[in-house]
Amino acid sequence: MDSMDDGLDLESAFEELEQIVQVLEEGNLSLEESLEVFEQGVSLVRVCNASLDRAEQRIECLTGGLPSDING
Amino acid sequence: MNRVFEVSELNARIRDRLVTDGRLCDLWARGELSDVVNHRSGHRYFTLRDKESRISCVLFRNHGRSLRFDLKDGLNVLVFGDLEFYRPRGQVQILVRAVRLDSGIGSKHQELEMLKKKLAAEGLFDQDRKRRLPPYPRRIGVVTSPDGAALRDVLRVLGPYPAKIVLSPAQVQGDSASESIAAAIRDLRGKVDVTIVCRGGGSAEDLWPFNTEMVARAVSQSDSPVVTAVGHETDVTLVDFVADERAPTPSAAAELVRPDLSLIREDLIKTEGRMARALAASLERRQDRLVYLEKRLSGRMMKGLLREQRQRLDRASEHLVSAMWQRWKQLHADLVTKEGRLSSVSPLATLFRGYTMVRSEEGLIARAADARLGEEVEVVFQDGKLVCRVMAREVRG
Numbered sequence: 001m002d003s004m005d006d007g008l009d010l011e012s013a014f015e016e017l018e019q020i021v022q023v024l025e026e027g028n029l030s031l032e033e034s035l036e037v038f039e040q041g042v043s044l045v046r047v048c049n050a051s052l053d054r055a056e057q058r059i060e061c062l063t064g065g066l067p068s069d070i071n072g
Numbered sequence: 073m074n075r076v077f078e079v080s081e082l083n084a085r086i087r088d089r090l091v092t093d094g095r096l097c098d099l100w101a102r103g104e105l106s107d108v109v110n111h112r113s114g115h116r117y118f119t120l121r122d123k124e125s126r127i128s129c130v131l132f133r134n135h136g137r138s139l140r141f142d143l144k145d146g147l148n149v150l151v152f153g154d155l156e157f158y159r160p161r162g163q164v165q166i167l168v169r170a171v172r173l174d175s176g177i178g179s180k181h182q183e184l185e186m187l188k189k190k191l192a193a194e195g196l197f198d199q200d201r202k203r204r205l206p207p208y209p210r211r212i213g214v215v216t217s218p219d220g221a222a223l224r225d226v227l228r229v230l231g232p233y234p235a236k237i238v239l240s241p242a243q244v245q246g247d248s249a250s251e252s253i254a255a256a257i258r259d260l261r262g263k264v265d266v267t268i269v270c271r272g273g274g275s276a277e278d279l280w281p282f283n284t285e286m287v288a289r290a291v292s293q294s295d296s297p298v299v300t301a302v303g304h305e306t307d308v309t310l311v312d313f314v315a316d317e318r319a320p321t322p323s324a325a326a327e328l329v330r331p332d333l334s335l336i337r338e339d340l341i342k343t344e345g346r347m348a349r350a351l352a353a354s355l356e357r358r359q360d361r362l363v364y365l366e367k368r369l370s371g372r373m374m375k376g377l378l379r380e381q382r383q384r385l386d387r388a389s390e391h392l393v394s395a396m397w398q399r400w401k402q403l404h405a406d407l408v409t410k411e412g413r414l415s416s417v418s419p420l421a422t423l424f425r426g427y428t429m430v431r432s433e434e435g436l437i438a439r440a441a442d443a444r445l446g447e448e449v450e451v452v453f454q455d456g457k458l459v460c461r462v463m464a465r466e467v468r469g
Contacts, residue, residue, distance in 0.1 A: 010208035010234070010336070017343050024350035027357065034354050041347045045340050052333060055234035057227065062240045062259050067218050070227065 013048050017041060080159065087157040090164070096155035101127070101166060102174055105147045116143055120151060120166070123275070128165040129153075135169045148174040148181070184283050188310065191285070196292050197313045203297040205317060206265045208331055211236045213264035213296065215256040217244045222272045222301070222322035229326035233333060238264050244271045249281035254290035261295050266329050269311060270301040270322035282309035291315055301325035423454040441467045 020041040024034060059070060077085070090096055103120035110116055114133030119126050129151060131139075143149075153168040173182075191197065212230065216222045218241040230237060242256035243249050253269070260267055269291065271279065281287065282302045288310045291298045297316040302309045305320035312318040319325035415421055423429065429452040430437040437443050443462050451458045 009210055010331075011206065011210075014208065014339070014343075017340075021343060021346045021350065024347055024354070027350070027354045029354070031354070031358060034351055038347055038351045042344065045344050048340055049337070051234050052336065055232045057230065057232060057237065058235075059227070059237045059239060061218065062238060062256075062263075066239065070218075070223070 010048065010051075013044055017044055017048075020044070079162070083157065083159040083162050086162075087159055090155055090157045093155075098152070098154065099166075100150055100152050102150050103127075103148070105143055105149055106145045108143045108145055110143070118143060120149070128163060129168050130165055131168040131171065139171060141173065143171065146181075150174050180280065180283075184310065187283075187285055187288075188313070191288060191310075191314070196288065201292075203316045205297050205299065205329060208336075209235055209265035209329060211238055211264040211266075212329055213238045213240055213260040213267040215240045215242050215253060215260065215267060215269045216271060216322070217242060220244065220272050222270045225272075225321070225323045226268060226270060226326040229323050230330050233330045235330075244281065245274070245278055246281075250284040250286045253281060254284075254286045257287070257290040257294055257298075264296050267294055267296050267298045268301065268322070268325045268329060269298055269315070270319075270325055271303065272322065273304045273307070276307075279303045279307055279309055282311045284310070287311055288314045299325045299328050420454075423452065428453055440465060 020037055023029065023037055024041070027034075029037060059066060101120060103122050103126075106119045106121055106126075108116065108118040114136065116131040116136055118129050118131075120129050121127070131143075141147075150172045151166060151168045152170040152172075153166045155164065156167045157164055195201065212235050214223060214226055214237060216226070216239075218239060223239070227237065238260060240256040240259045243252040257267065257269060269282075271282065279302055282300075291300070291311050291314045298311075298314075299317040299319055300309075300311045300315035301319040301322045301324060302311060308318075317325075317328055319328055419429065430443070431450045431452060432443065432447060437449060443449060443465060445462050445465055447462050449460055449462060451460055
C-alpha cells in the first residue's frame with residue numbers, strides 16, 4: 001500500500017511518540033542517546049503538525065468518476 | 073338565488089351519486105391501519121391511510137369472522153369492499169368485506185422481525201462483536217449514493233482531516249438497492265480502516281433496502297468497523313443493529329469517525345512538553361552528579377592521595393632494605409658454620425692435636441707394610457716436617 005497516498009499514519013506516529021516520551025522519562029539513556037531520541041520525537045511532532053496543516057480532502061471513487069461538485 | 077338544500081336532502085343526493093358509481097363498488101384499497109377499534113358488538117372500525125389521506129372503514133362482524141390475523145395499527149393492508157356514504161354523519165367510508173396483509177411493506181415488517189430474531193440468535197447484534205473505531209483512520213470508506221446530500225454532509229464534516237476518503241457508490245433506493253449497497257460494502261474490503269454506510273432521510277419504503285439480510289451480512293462481514301447512519305434520527309434499520317456504531321445522521325457518523333483535530337494538536341503540544349521536561353530532568357540529574365563528583369575531586373584530596381602513595385613507597389623500600397640485610401646476615405652465618413665444619417674434618421686439624429703424618433714420594437703411608445726399608449719418608453708435624461729413613465720395619469700379624 002502506498003503510504004504517501006494514504007497520508008501520515010497518525011496512529012503509529014502517536015504510538016512512537018508515546019514510546020519516546022516513556023523512554024525519556026525513564027531516564028536510563030546516556031546523554032547522547034537522550035538527545036538523539038529527543039530530536040527524533042521533536043521531528044515526529046513537527047511532521048504530524050505539518051501533515052495536519054497541509055491536510056486537504058482527498059477523495060477517490062471506487063468506480064471512477066466523482067460528481068462534478070466534489071473535488072477528488 | 074340558487075337552490076337551498078336541507079342537510080339530509082344534500083346527503084341523500086351525495087349518496088345517490090356515489091352508490092351509482094360502479095367503480096366504487098367491489099373495490100380494493102391499499103393503506104396502513106390506524107385507529108383500530110374492536111367494538112364489543114364484534115364490528116371493527118378503523119382508518120385506512122397513506123402519506124397524504126385517510127378514509128374511515130368498518131368491518132361488520134359477519135365479514136370479520138374469516139379474518140386470520142388481528143387488525144393492528146401500523147399494519148399495511150389491502151381491503152376489499154364498497155364505498156358507502158353514511159348519511160347521518162355525512163361521512164364517506166368503506167364497508168369492508170375482506171382484509172389482507174399487503175404483500176408489500178406489511179408482510180415485509182413481519183419478515184423483518186423474523187430476520188431480526190434469526191440474526192440476533194446468530195449473535196450478529198452482540199455487544200462483544202462491536203469493534204472499536206480506529207482513533208486515527210487513514211482511509212475512510214463511504215458507502216452511499218454519489219448524488220445524495222448524505223455524501224456532501226459527510227465530506228463537509230470530515231473536512232481537512234488527513235485521511236483518504238474512499239467513496240464506494242451505491243444505489244440506495246429502488247429494487248436492486250440492497251444488492252448495490254452490499255456490493256459497495258464488500259468492495260471496500262482491504263481498502264479502508266473504517267466504513268460509513270449512510271443515506272439521507274426518506275420514507276420507510278425508501279429506507280427498506282437497509283433492512284435486508286444481504287446488507288446486514290455485508291456489514292457484519294466488513295473487515296473494517298462500520299458506522300451506519302440511515303435516514304433521520306428516529307429511523308432505525310436492520311443495519312444499525314449489526315453495525316459497530318450507529319449514528320443518528322450522516323454528519324454525526326462522520327463526527328464519530330473523524331478524530332477531533334484540535335485534540336490531536338493539543339496532544340502533540342502536550343507530548344512535546346513531556347519530552348522537553350524529561351530531557352531537562354535527565355540533564356539536571358547529570359549536572360547534579362557532576363557537581364557532586366567535582367567536589368570530591370578537590371585539590372586537597374589529590375594531595376592526600378599523593379602523600380599516602382609516597383608513604384606506601386617509603387614503607388616498601390624500607391622493607392626491601394631490611395629484608396636484604398636479614399638475608400645477608402643469614403648467608404654470612406651459614407658461611408661461618410660451614411667453615412667450622414670444614415676445618416673440623418680437615419686432616420690438618422688432627423696434627424694440631426699432636427698426631428703426625430708419614431708421606432713417601434708415592435703418597436701417604438698409612439700402614440707399616442707400605443713403607444720400604446731404606447726409603448726416605450717425610451714426617452709431617454703441625455709446624456713443619458722431618459725427613460727420615462726407614463731403618464727397620466715390624467709388621468704385625
